[in-house]
Amino acid sequence: MSEEISKIMVGIDGSEASIKAVRKVLDMAKKYSAEVIAIHISLIPYYLRRLPQSGWEELRAYDDEQMKIWLKNIMIEANEKNIHFKALVKETTSSIVNEIIRSADAENIDLIVLGSTGKSRLDRMLVGSVAQGVMTNAKCSVLVVR
Template sequence: MFKKILVPVDGSALSHAAGELAADLAKQHGAAIVGVYVIDPFPYIGIGDASAVGLQAYLAEAQAAANRALEDLKQVCVARGVSFSGDTIERNVTYEGILETADAEGCDLIVMGSHGRKGVQALILGSVAQKVLTHAKVPVLIVKPNAT
């Protein structure tokens, strides 16, 4: 049924759980996993050397975090014998980067975690998962934190 499953990652335990579920689905369906990590652009555009140094430090740390998150997903896929490819992209709006990747890669399912924020926290922080659900052209499977 599914041939290519997109898994947005952020390095969290919830992202890891979504990756495990996606890899299990991929194994059952003979599908491939596409991982994506969306980096927010550098938040400050200033003048002078300090801005350039800050930009380099920010990008280096963001890329390192992306590499760790994608490597984690890769290892989950390798353990299950599932094909994996991953990419890091930079976008102002995270959910748009996820949807663009799903479209560009021809993914037919998106599996991602949702932290389940509610109330004022959800209103202030927004929900990437909610926006992906609202705008996706393909099915979206949301992995929620374990209720304890």
């Protein structure tokens, strides 16, 4: 990992592991005077987006609200530490891994930090599948927090 860390992206899904990752990132950001971008990816399958009655727009609004709840105290802590912090909610119809990598490239991220396990039972069965995919394919360094 390079000593030149100016932008750190951290994935958040509301799980204990992702909240722990965000807290670790705040410590790192203070040390390196880095900007922090928290990202949540909404997976909205393509077939749902084609159905007007599916209410996928409400799913997106729900994810926005959840992100605010998850990050409420973290944003306060970032402000107290004078850390430039922003949150992004993006959506994909196919791959959370690809959207994280695409977003990291677009934001010129130096380091991606992810929790080791996700929130859902399926995520626990596929332990670290997103983290593994990001580690394998990202152009920048990736840190997995346990």
